[in-house]
Amino acid sequence: MLAMSAVELALEKVKHLDEARARQLLAWLQGQEQVARTQVAPTGARTMLGFARRLRSQARSTADWMHELREGERD
Numbered sequence: 001m002l003a004m005s006a007v008e009l010a011l012e013k014v015k016h017l018d019e020a021r022a023r024q025l026l027a028w029l030q031g032q033e034q035v036a037r038t039q040v041a042p043t044g045a046r047t048m049l050g051f052a053r054r055l056r057s058q059a060r061s062t063a064d065w066m067h068e069l070r071e072g073e074r075d
Helices: 006-015 019-038 044-048 051-055 062-074
Strands: none
Touching: none
């Protein structure tokens, strides 16, 4: 038996809903679409969040960062 895609599984489940539940699901899906459309790109300092993750994959504590910065001051 072939595995069904997520879309196919969702369609099978929806086929068995009564009208009231189907309307609730439709309203929820439409709300999700609204949320997806209204999300905007961050501005200012928030644009830098995640930038350092691309350069260094492991999280570091503030003390580690400060130690590295102070080493640069000594040079």
